[in-house]
Amino acid sequence: MSISALRPEATTDNPAYLSVNNIEVIYDHVILVLKGISLQVPQGKIVALLGANGAGKSTTLKAISTLLKNERGDITKGDIHFRGERVDQLTPNELVKRGLSQVMEGRHCFAHLSVEENLLTGAYTRHLSRSELKAELDKVYHYFPRLRERRQSLAGYTSGGEQQMCAIGRALMARPSMILLDEPSMGIAPQLVEEIFEIVKNLNQQEQVSFLLAEQNTNIALRYADFGYILENGRVVMEGEAQDLASNEDVKEFYLGVSGAGRKSFRELKFYRRRKRWLA
Amino acid sequence: MNHSRQTGDVILDLQGISLAFGGVKALTNISFNVREHEIRAIIGPNGAGKSSMLNVINGVYRPQQGQITYRGQVRKDMNTYAAARSGIARTFQNIALFKGMSVLDNIMTGRNLKMRSNFLLQALYWGPAQKEEIAHRHKVEQIIDFLEIQHIRKTPVGRLSYGLQKRVELGRALAAEPEILLLDEPMAGMNVEEKQDMSRFILDVNDQFGTTIVLIEHDMGVVMDISDRVVVLDYGKKIGDGTPAEVLANQEVINAYLGVAH
Amino acid sequence: DEQFIPVLSYRVGPYAAGGSGFFGGAIDYFNLINAKGGLNGVKISWEECETEYNASRGVECYERLKKSQGGASLVEPLSTGIAYGILDRVADDKIPMTTLGYGRSDAANGKVFPYIFPLITSYWNQAAAMTKYLGDKAGGLDKLKGKKIVHLYHDSAFGKEPIPVLEAQAKQYGFELIKIPVAHPGNEQQSQWLQIRQANPDFVILWGWGVMNAVAIKTAQRNGYSREKMLGVWWAGSEEDAVPAGDAAKGYTSMTFNTPGNYPVLDEIRSKVYAAGKGNLSDKARIGSVYHMRGVTAAILWTEAILKAQEKFGKGKTMSAEQIRWGFENLNVDEARQKALGALNMFPPVKTSCEDHEGSGAVKVQQWTGDQWKAITPNWITGDKALTRAMLEESSNKYAAEKKITPACLK
Amino acid sequence: MFYREAGQFKTSYQSDSQIFPLRQDRIGIAILLLIALIAVPWLASDYAFSAIFIPFLIFSLAALGLNILTGYAGQLSLGTAAFMAVGAFASYNFILRLPGIPVLLAFVLGGICAALVGIAFGLPSLRIRGFYLAAATLATQFFVVWCLTKIQWFTNYSTSGVITAQEIVIAGYAFNTPLKKYLLTLLIVALLALLAKNMVRSNVGRSWMAVRDMDVAAEVIGFRLMRTKLLAFAVSSFYCGIAGALYAYAYLGTVEPEAYNLDLSFRILFMIIIGGVGSILGSFLGAAFIVLLPVVLNLLAHTLALPTHVASNLELMVFGALIIFFLIVEPHGLARLWQIAKEKLRLWPFPH
Amino acid sequence: MNFFFEVLIGGLLSGVMYALVALGFVLIYKASGVFNFAQGAMVFFAALTCVGLSEKFQLSMWLAIPLTMLVMVLLGLAIERVVLRPLVNQPEITLFMATIGLTFFIEGLAQLIWGSQPHKLTLPIEDVPIEYVMEHYNILVSQFDVIAALICALLVTALALLFSKTKIGRALRAVADDHQAALAVGIPLQQIWAIVWTVAGFVALVAGLLWGARNGVQFALTFVALKALPVLILGGFTSVPGAIVGGLIIGASEKLAEVYIGPLVGGGIEGWFPYVLALLFLLVRPEGLFGEKIIRRI
Numbered sequence A: 001m002s003i004s005a006l007r008p009e010a011t012t013d014n015p016a017y018l019s020v021n022n023i024e025v026i027y028d029h030v031i032l033v034l035k036g037i038s039l040q041v042p043q044g045k046i047v048a049l050l051g052a053n054g055a056g057k058s059t060t061l062k063a064i065s066t067l068l069k070n071e072r073g074d075i076t077k078g079d080i081h082f083r084g085e086r087v088d089q090l091t092p093n094e095l096v097k098r099g100l101s102q103v104m105e106g107r108h109c110f111a112h113l114s115v116e117e118n119l120l121t122g123a124y125t126r127h128l129s130r131s132e133l134k135a136e137l138d139k140v141y142h143y144f145p146r147l148r149e150r151r152q153s154l155a156g157y158t159s160g161g162e163q164q165m166c167a168i169g170r171a172l173m174a175r176p177s178m179i180l181l182d183e184p185s186m187g188i189a190p191q192l193v194e195e196i197f198e199i200v201k202n203l204n205q206q207e208q209v210s211f212l213l214a215e216q217n218t219n220i221a222l223r224y225a226d227f228g229y230i231l232e233n234g235r236v237v238m239e240g241e242a243q244d245l246a247s248n249e250d251v252k253e254f255y256l257g258v259s260g261a262g263r264k265s266f267r268e269l270k271f272y273r274r275r276k277r278w279l280a
Numbered sequence B: 001m002n003h004s005r006q007t008g009d010v011i012l013d014l015q016g017i018s019l020a021f022g023g024v025k026a027l028t029n030i031s032f033n034v035r036e037h038e039i040r041a042i043i044g045p046n047g048a049g050k051s052s053m054l055n056v057i058n059g060v061y062r063p064q065q066g067q068i069t070y071r072g073q074v075r076k077d078m079n080t081y082a083a084a085r086s087g088i089a090r091t092f093q094n095i096a097l098f099k100g101m102s103v104l105d106n107i108m109t110g111r112n113l114k115m116r117s118n119f120l121l122q123a124l125y126w127g128p129a130q131k132e133e134i135a136h137r138h139k140v141e142q143i144i145d146f147l148e149i150q151h152i153r154k155t156p157v158g159r160l161s162y163g164l165q166k167r168v169e170l171g172r173a174l175a176a177e178p179e180i181l182l183l184d185e186p187m188a189g190m191n192v193e194e195k196q197d198m199s200r201f202i203l204d205v206n207d208q209f210g211t212t213i214v215l216i217e218h219d220m221g222v223v224m225d226i227s228d229r230v231v232v233l234d235y236g237k238k239i240g241d242g243t244p245a246e247v248l249a250n251q252e253v254i255n256a257y258l259g260v261a262h
Numbered sequence C: 001d002e003q004f005i006p007v008l009s010y011r012v013g014p015y016a017a018g019g020s021g022f023f024g025g026a027i028d029y030f031n032l033i034n035a036k037g038g039l040n041g042v043k044i045s046w047e048e049c050e051t052e053y054n055a056s057r058g059v060e061c062y063e064r065l066k067k068s069q070g071g072a073s074l075v076e077p078l079s080t081g082i083a084y085g086i087l088d089r090v091a092d093d094k095i096p097m098t099t100l101g102y103g104r105s106d107a108a109n110g111k112v113f114p115y116i117f118p119l120i121t122s123y124w125n126q127a128a129a130m131t132k133y134l135g136d137k138a139g140g141l142d143k144l145k146g147k148k149i150v151h152l153y154h155d156s157a158f159g160k161e162p163i164p165v166l167e168a169q170a171k172q173y174g175f176e177l178i179k180i181p182v183a184h185p186g187n188e189q190q191s192q193w194l195q196i197r198q199a200n201p202d203f204v205i206l207w208g209w210g211v212m213n214a215v216a217i218k219t220a221q222r223n224g225y226s227r228e229k230m231l232g233v234w235w236a237g238s239e240e241d242a243v244p245a246g247d248a249a250k251g252y253t254s255m256t257f258n259t260p261g262n263y264p265v266l267d268e269i270r271s272k273v274y275a276a277g278k279g280n281l282s283d284k285a286r287i288g289s290v291y292h293m294r295g296v297t298a299a300i301l302w303t304e305a306i307l308k309a310q311e312k313f314g315k316g317k318t319m320s321a322e323q324i325r326w327g328f329e330n331l332n333v334d335e336a337r338q339k340a341l342g343a344l345n346m347f348p349p350v351k352t353s354c355e356d357h358e359g360s361g362a363v364k365v366q367q368w369t370g371d372q373w374k375a376i377t378p379n380w381i382t383g384d385k386a387l388t389r390a391m392l393e394e395s396s397n398k399y400a401a402e403k404k405i406t407p408a409c410l411k
Numbered sequence D: 001m002f003y004r005e006a007g008q009f010k011t012s013y014q015s016d017s018q019i020f021p022l023r024q025d026r027i028g029i030a031i032l033l034l035i036a037l038i039a040v041p042w043l044a045s046d047y048a049f050s051a052i053f054i055p056f057l058i059f060s061l062a063a064l065g066l067n068i069l070t071g072y073a074g075q076l077s078l079g080t081a082a083f084m085a086v087g088a089f090a091s092y093n094f095i096l097r098l099p100g101i102p103v104l105l106a107f108v109l110g111g112i113c114a115a116l117v118g119i120a121f122g123l124p125s126l127r128i129r130g131f132y133l134a135a136a137t138l139a140t141q142f143f144v145v146w147c148l149t150k151i152q153w154f155t156n157y158s159t160s161g162v163i164t165a166q167e168i169v170i171a172g173y174a175f176n177t178p179l180k181k182y183l184l185t186l187l188i189v190a191l192l193a194l195l196a197k198n199m200v201r202s203n204v205g206r207s208w209m210a211v212r213d214m215d216v217a218a219e220v221i222g223f224r225l226m227r228t229k230l231l232a233f234a235v236s237s238f239y240c241g242i243a244g245a246l247y248a249y250a251y252l253g254t255v256e257p258e259a260y261n262l263d264l265s266f267r268i269l270f271m272i273i274i275g276g277v278g279s280i281l282g283s284f285l286g287a288a289f290i291v292l293l294p295v296v297l298n299l300l301a302h303t304l305a306l307p308t309h310v311a312s313n314l315e316l317m318v319f320g321a322l323i324i325f326f327l328i329v330e331p332h333g334l335a336r337l338w339q340i341a342k343e344k345l346r347l348w349p350f351p352h
Numbered sequence E: 001m002n003f004f005f006e007v008l009i010g011g012l013l014s015g016v017m018y019a020l021v022a023l024g025f026v027l028i029y030k031a032s033g034v035f036n037f038a039q040g041a042m043v044f045f046a047a048l049t050c051v052g053l054s055e056k057f058q059l060s061m062w063l064a065i066p067l068t069m070l071v072m073v074l075l076g077l078a079i080e081r082v083v084l085r086p087l088v089n090q091p092e093i094t095l096f097m098a099t100i101g102l103t104f105f106i107e108g109l110a111q112l113i114w115g116s117q118p119h120k121l122t123l124p125i126e127d128v129p130i131e132y133v134m135e136h137y138n139i140l141v142s143q144f145d146v147i148a149a150l151i152c153a154l155l156v157t158a159l160a161l162l163f164s165k166t167k168i169g170r171a172l173r174a175v176a177d178d179h180q181a182a183l184a185v186g187i188p189l190q191q192i193w194a195i196v197w198t199v200a201g202f203v204a205l206v207a208g209l210l211w212g213a214r215n216g217v218q219f220a221l222t223f224v225a226l227k228a229l230p231v232l233i234l235g236g237f238t239s240v241p242g243a244i245v246g247g248l249i250i251g252a253s254e255k256l257a258e259v260y261i262g263p264l265v266g267g268g269i270e271g272w273f274p275y276v277l278a279l280l281f282l283l284v285r286p287e288g289l290f291g292e293k294i295i296r297r298i
C-alpha cells in the first residue's frame, strides 16, 4: 500500500510530539502482545488507533502512559519519546506533570468519591487556587451538564455513561498537552458522542492539545482524526491520513461496514463476516 | 424487513414502576411490556434509567412502586435467584465476569441452574456427575464456537481485552438457555464488523431458540435494524414506545436522544 | 569423647528474653565444664535450634537433633507446648526430658513417666508452698481463716494448673479463694484490678506469664494495691518481669527456686568463660540474673546426672541417653555437692528416685528492691507435700490408664 | 523441548477435563506419588517423617481447607486453627466416649463437628466482606480456644487442660511408628486433595469462585449466596478439622488447646498466600515453603556459625524478606510461578 | 454504683488507648486499601528504638524521640521503595501478605539491634489515681490515662483535618479505590505512600511510648494490635473518628462485660468479647459505624 509514504514522519521542523518506536510488550513474562509497534503523533494532531478486539490498542496506550508495569506487562523492546524525551522509564505522575494524560478503558472512576471529587483529583498535579479550580470545574460541567446534576453522588452509583463522562472530565482537569483516549465513545449516547468529538476537536484546534485515541467507532474516529493506524494482532497493518484510510476499500468493508453497494442493514447480513474473511 | 418470525403474547409486563435512590429518581412510573420472541430495545440518553430498568426486571433493584407480571404471575418485585430460575439471564454494562476464572469456566457457570448432581457426587467426580459435566461442556463448546473465542478458552478472563470480555459475558448469559435475555450494551467497544457479527448472532439466537431479547444499545443503526419495538427513556420517564420507525419519527425522542445528526 | 546435648532454644519472639537468659546460662555452664576439662574428660558438645517457642518447630528441632552427634543425652525445651509435643516421643526414643519448673506436675511420678523429670519443683508444690508462705506471713496457717486470696491467672492450662491445690487448701484452711482469669496476652487488666480493688483481698497470687506480669504490677499500682501483698509465680519473678514495670515493681514478691545472689560458680563463669570471650550473653550484666541462674542450675543438674551415670556405667565414657536417664533418677545433689560445685544454696538440694522425679519441692520467696531481687525467706519452704503427692498419684494413674501403661519403675 | 503439548490432541471433552491434561504432567504426578509412597518410606529417616513429612502433609491439608474458603470462595479467614482444634478435640472425645469406634470414623465425625462450627461462624459472611470478615473470624479463633479451655468436659477434666491422643488403631493394626503415621497421613491427604480437586473443577468449585470474584453477578446467574458460602465454610472447616485431628494424633500426640492458637492460623494463611491463593497445588507448595524454610535457614545459620541470637533474628528477617521477595516476583504465589515456568518450558527454546 | 462508673470510665480510657493503635491501621488502610499487619511491629520497633537510643547513648527522652521519628521516616521511605512500589495494583491480599513479611522483618531487625530484653520506659506522667476525683467522688481515674486520652484526641483531630481539608486526603481515598486510575490522573502514589507510612510511623511511636510506659517496652507490644482490631472493625477501617468512637465503645463494653458477665461464664472473656461485639455491630452495618459504604453496583 502506498499510503505509507504519507506517514507522519518526524522531521526537524515537525518533530513528533509522541513517538513510539518498535515496541514489544509481554505480559506476565510469557504472553507476547505487541510485536513491534511504531507510531507517531505530531504536535497538535489527532491520531486514531483502530483495530479489532484484542488487537492491542489499549496495551499500546498503557505502554505509553507506563501504567503497563502495574499490570505485569513489560516493554521488552523499543522506546517511547515524548517531546523529545525518553519516557518509558518515568512514573505516571511525572508523565502527567509533563502534560500527558490518559483516560483508561473501562471507566475507572473512584467509586467512593463523589463525581465532583473525582474531577478534582484530576487537577492533582496542578496547583490551583480555589477560584481557578472552580473555573475548571465549570468548564467540565459545561461540556457535560449531566455531571453537574450528579456532582454530589458517589461515582460508584452513577450510570455507565456518567462514569465515562466523569473519567474524561477528570483527564481534562489536568489540562494536558496530550491525551490518550481509550474508547471515549463507549457507552455514550450518540448525541453526546458527537459532542465529545467536538470537544476533542476544540481542544485540538484552540489549545493545541494532541490526541491519540483508540476507538472502535471507526466512522467518527476517522472523521475527526488526522492520521490513523490500524492494528491487528499486535502489529500495525495499515497507516495513513484519515481521509485515505476512510476511502480505502478494505477499511470500508471491515471497519466502516460499507461495501460496494453502500451500508447494509445489520439484519440483512446473513453470514458471519469475520469467518468469511478467515476463509478467504 | 422480511423476517418470518412471529412475536407472541406478552411475556413480561411492567406497570407503573418507580425507583428512587435517595433523592435521585431513576425511574418514574414506567410501564411497558415485552412480547414473547421479540427483540425489545431500550434506548435513552445517559443516566436515563435504562440499566436500572434491567436491574428491576431481574431483581437486583426493588422498585418502590409498580408491579411486574411475568408469565401471568404478578409480583411486586423479583429476586435475583427467582429471576434466574424462571429463565431470565443478562449481561452487564460494566462487565461482571468472574475475573479469576477461565473463559470456559465462566461460561460453564451460566449452566449452573441446569446441573443436577449434588456436591458429594461432584467431589467424587464419577458416574453421573462426570457425565453431566461433559454434557454441559458440549453445550458450552457450541457457544464458544459460535462466539469465536475458541483460542482463549482456557485464558483467565481478567487477561482479556474489553471487547472479548463482553463476548464472554454474552456467552455466559446464553449458556443459561434463557427465555428472556437482557443485554446491557452488548456491543459497546466493538467495531462495525464485530457489531455486525454480534447482531447476526443475536438474531440467530432469537430465531433459533425463540429467545426473547431486551436490549440496551446506543448504536442507533443496530437498534433500528434489529429490534422489533423500542422503548425510549429520558430522565427516568418513558417518552416513546413503538416500532423503530415510529420512534425515529417521534420529535420528543429526537430532541432528547438522537439529536439532529441522525 | 563428647556428650551431646541439643539446645532447643528460643531467642526471638515474645519470650526471647527468658529464652536467651536460660539457654545462655546453660551454654555458659557447658563452656565452663569444657574449660575445666569436661566431665571426667568427656567434653560437652551441643547444637542450638531456634524453636520460636512454637510447638511444631520445637518438634522439628527435637527430631533433627535427637540423633545427631552420637545422639541426644537429654532435652529441655523450656516451653510447655513443645514439652507436650515431644512427651510421647522422648519415651519412644528413650531420651530423658527435664522440665524445670513447668509442664505436667504429675510427671513427677517416674513409674508412669519414666523419661520426664520436672526437677526441683512442680506447679503443685509451688502452689502449696505459696499457701504455706502466706500462712506464715499471716502468723500461721490457721490464721488464713477468713482471709481473702485472689488467684489472678493466665487463662490457659498453665494458669489453671494450681487451682485444684489452692481449692483444696482453701477448704482446709478456710480462706476464700477468688479466681480471676486474664485473657492472653494480658496486656490490659484494668477490669481485673478493679474487681480486685473491690474485693480488697489480703493477698494476690499472680500466676502470670509474659507481658501479663509487668502489666499486673503496673495496674496494681494505678489501682492503689500494695505490691508487697502480691506474690508471683516463678514465671512472674525475673528481671524481665519486674524491670518493665519500672518503679511500680518495688516491693513486689514472687516465688523462686533459686536464691538470688552471687556464687563461686558464677564468678568462675565470668573468669573462665567470659574472660575467654566465650560467653553466651551479649550483656555481661545479665550473668546471675534469674533466667541465667535458672539455666546454670539446669545445666548443673544435667551434668550431675551424667556424672552420676558415669559413676555407675563407667567414668570418662560417653553415656547413652538411657544411662543418663538412670542418672536423673538417682540424682543426689546435696549441700556438700553444691558447695563443691560452687553453688551452695543456689537451688534446693535435689534427691530423686523412681517415685519422685522432682527431687525437692522446695522454693523461696524473693522481693524486688527496685533494681534486683532479694530472697526474703532465709530457708527453703515446702508446702503440703502429702496433698500434692495424692493428687499426683491420681492424675498420673489416670494418664496411665488412658495410655494403657502399667506403672512400674525402670531399672 | 520435552515439555510440549504438541501432538497431544484431545478427542473428547472428558480427556480435556482431566485433572492433568498433559501427558508430561500425568507422568510427573505419578512419579511423585510413587516417590511419596515407595521411595520416601524407603529412604527417609524417622526425622524426615516425624519432623518434615508428617507436618508438611498435615499443614498442606489445613492449607487446602483454608484455600477452599479463602482462595476459592474468597472469604478471608483467620480462624483456621480454631476449626482444627474443633476437629482434634471432637475426635478425641468420640474415641474416648464411644469405645470401639473406628478411628477413621472418629476423624470424619470430628471433621463434621468442625464443619458445623464452621457453618455457625460462617453465617456472618453473608453480610460481611473482606478484611472486615477476616477480623471478625478472629472471634471464632478466640472463642473456640476459650471454650476448650473453659469447658473441662472437652479435655476430659484433665487438670492441665491437656489431652493425650489415643493410639491410632485401624482394624486392629496400630499406626505407631513415624513411617506408619506418614503413610496414613499421606493416604488421607491424597484422598482429600483429590476430592478437593474434583470439587473445584465442577460446579461447586465454580460457584465458589463466582461468589469470590463477583457475588452480585453470581446471584444473578442463579447461585445462591447463602448456600454457596456456607458450603464453602463447611467443606473448608471439615478439611481443617481433619487436619487438626491429624495434628494431634499423627503429629504432636499430646496437645493443649493453646496449640491451636492464632499463630497457627496465621501460619496456614501464609502458606496459602505464598503457595497460591486459589490453587490446590499452591497449598502444598506453600506448606512446604513455610515448613522447610525455617529449617533451611536454621541449618544455614548454623553452618555460618553466627552468634546464636544474631542467627535467630537474621532467620526471622530473611524469612520476612523472602516472603516479600516472592510476592514481588509473583504475587499469585509459587503455584503461579510454577505455571509460568511450565509455559516458558513449553516455548523453549524460543523466547515467546 | 461507684464501681460501675469506675469500670465504665476505666474502660473508656482504655478504649482511647486502643484507638491510638487503631489509628495507625486506619491511616494505611485509607491510603492503600491494605490492612497493615505490621502496625504492631512498628509500635514495638518505635518504642524499642526510642528506649534503646536513650539507654545506650544516655540521651534524654526529648532527644531520643525526635531521633526515633527520624528513624521512622527512614523506615517509611524504605518500605515504600522496597515493598510497596513493586506491588502497585496488586490484589489486597497480596499487599496484606507483604505486610506480614514486613512484620517478621521488623521484629527481627528490632531485636537484632536492640536485643530482646524488656526495658522500662518512664514518661514524666505518673500512673496514679487522680486524687481530686478520688476524694470527691470516690472514683478511681488514672492520671496517665487522662493525659493519654488528651494526646490521642489531639492526634485524631489533626489527622481528621488532614484527611478532610487537604487535597492529600482526597488523593488518599482515590488511591485506596483504584491504584491504576490514581496513577493515571497523576497522583504520585509513591510520595503519598511514603507520607502515609511515615505518619503511621509517627502514630506508632506515640502509641509505642504510651503503651510502653504502661506495659514496659518488650516484644509483647506487638500484641496491642490485637486490641485494636475490634476497634477498627467497629469504627470502620476508613474512618479516623471511627477509631475513637470504636475505641470508646469497645473499651467500655469489654470492661463491663468482663466484670459483670465474666464471672458467670468463668471469666477471661476479654479475649473474644470485643470481637463478638464488633461482629454483632457488623451484622447491622457491614462497613463498621463510620466506614465507607461498600459499593456493589452492577
Ligand SMILES: Nc1ncnc2c1ncn2[C@@H]1O[C@H](COP(=O)(O)OP(=O)(O)OP(=O)(O)O)[C@@H](O)[C@H]1O
Binding pocket: A027, A028, A031, A033, A051, A052, A053, A054, A055, A056, A057, A058, A059, A060, A071, A105, B158, B159, B160, B161, B162, B163, B164, B189
Ligand atoms: N493483563 C494482561 N495479561 C495478559 N494478557 C493481556 C492482559 N491484558 C491484555 N492482554 C491480552 O493482550 C491482547 C491485547 O489486549 P488489549 O486490551 O490491548 O486489546 P484492545 O485492542 O484494547 O481490545 P478491545 O477493543 O477489546 O479493548 C489481548 O489478546 C489480551 O488478551
Ligand SMILES: Nc1ncnc2c1ncn2[C@@H]1O[C@H](COP(=O)(O)OP(=O)(O)OP(=O)(O)O)[C@@H](O)[C@H]1O
Binding pocket: A150, A153, A157, A158, A159, A160, A161, A162, A187, B021, B024, B025, B026, B044, B045, B046, B047, B048, B049, B050, B051, B052, B053, B093, E297
Ligand atoms: N444504586 C444506585 N444508587 C444511586 N443512584 C443510582 C443507582 N443506580 C442508578 N442510579 C442513578 O440512576 C440514574 C439511572 O441510572 P442507569 O444506570 O439506569 O442509567 P442508564 O440509562 O443505564 O445510563 P447509561 O446509558 O449511562 O448507562 C443515574 O443517574 C444513576 O446515577
Ligand SMILES: [Mg+2]
Binding pocket: A057, A058, A059, A105, A182, B161, B162, B163
Ligand atoms: Mg481496549
Ligand SMILES: [Mg+2]
Binding pocket: A159, A160, A161, B050, B051, B052, B093, B184
Ligand atoms: Mg446503563
